[in-house]
Amino acid sequence: MFEAKQHSLLVPFDGTFHARESATAPPKGKDKDDWKDGLEDEVEKLGAAQERLYADGRYAVLVVFQALDAAGKDGTIRHVFTGVNPVGLRVAAFKQPTPLELAHDFLWRTTAQLPERGHITIFNRSYYEEVLVVRVHPEYLAAQRLPDKPSAKLWADRLRAIADHERYLAEQGTVILKFWLNVSKAEQRKRFLERIDEPKKNWKFNAGDLDERDRWDDYIAAYEECFRVTSRPWAPWYAIPADDKHYQRWSVAKLITSALDGLGVDFPRPDEKARAALAKAKARLLAQSD
Numbered sequence: 001m002f003e004a005k006q007h008s009l010l011v012p013f014d015g016t017f018h019a020r021e022s023a024t025a026p027p028k029g030k031d032k033d034d035w036k037d038g039l040e041d042e043v044e045k046l047g048a049a050q051e052r053l054y055a056d057g058r059y060a061v062l063v064v065f066q067a068l069d070a071a072g073k074d075g076t077i078r079h080v081f082t083g084v085n086p087v088g089l090r091v092a093a094f095k096q097p098t099p100l101e102l103a104h105d106f107l108w109r110t111t112a113q114l115p116e117r118g119h120i121t122i123f124n125r126s127y128y129e130e131v132l133v134v135r136v137h138p139e140y141l142a143a144q145r146l147p148d149k150p151s152a153k154l155w156a157d158r159l160r161a162i163a164d165h166e167r168y169l170a171e172q173g174t175v176i177l178k179f180w181l182n183v184s185k186a187e188q189r190k191r192f193l194e195r196i197d198e199p200k201k202n203w204k205f206n207a208g209d210l211d212e213r214d215r216w217d218d219y220i221a222a223y224e225e226c227f228r229v230t231s232r233p234w235a236p237w238y239a240i241p242a243d244d245k246h247y248q249r250w251s252v253a254k255l256i257t258s259a260l261d262g263l264g265v266d267f268p269r270p271d272e273k274a275r276a277a278l279a280k281a282k283a284r285l286l287a288q289s290d
Helices: 032-056 073-080 127-131 138-144 152-171 185-197 199-204 208-213 216-230 245-261 272-286
Strands: 060-067 089-093 120-124 174-182 237-241
Touching (some): 032 073, 127 152, 152 174, 185 199, 185 208, 216 237
Parallel strands (some): 060 174, 174 237
């Protein structure tokens, strides 16, 4: 079963994480060109690692992104996975639940989107919305028609269910890597203003995002408790400073390639019978004329 190695951005497993103290800016000493060059290297490595993962066929990889608005989830996904063969990659984005999804348990809609062995699936938002957005807006629970009213026990039970769910997946060979893109409130404001001022970005702006921004402290509190309960060695959370998009993308790419490299997967080596079949096929081709 996969286990995360120690890293400066790793959310600790002992329940001591403090979201408000987590960095939003990159470390000093390098500029955006350094991070961009580093990303290019990691993108190439990730493409090669995915080929080995696909050929080996023993592990599945689930990459989860969660963040507040304008933290850069879409851009990170686009830049980090640009070198990955689409045959072995899928992105699942989870918006407002449908009536059918609401009629099932809260893990139902994401379970059907989990990766098969040899593949990478990206969750752009995930089942964690049910202990983040829904926790900040408990009125959303009405549509789920639960037998009990919202309570502290409900959120604790959901967090426990998620932790159990991820442990089970890890035991079955799924590598789970979870990234919180941690943008500062000041940087979010700057990006919202850019979406308003730049015509080509107007489509990205939603006035409702400002209402969510007003609940900033509530969201940070929900994230903090969530990470304390669900960051585990087999399903780690990483708190990625997101005020600098170049550093953010490089960090995510580096962590993913490192995790895949640690699996020890490689292209299968043919056994004696397979080598004999290859030799026979080669001889047959060489005997042919064009």
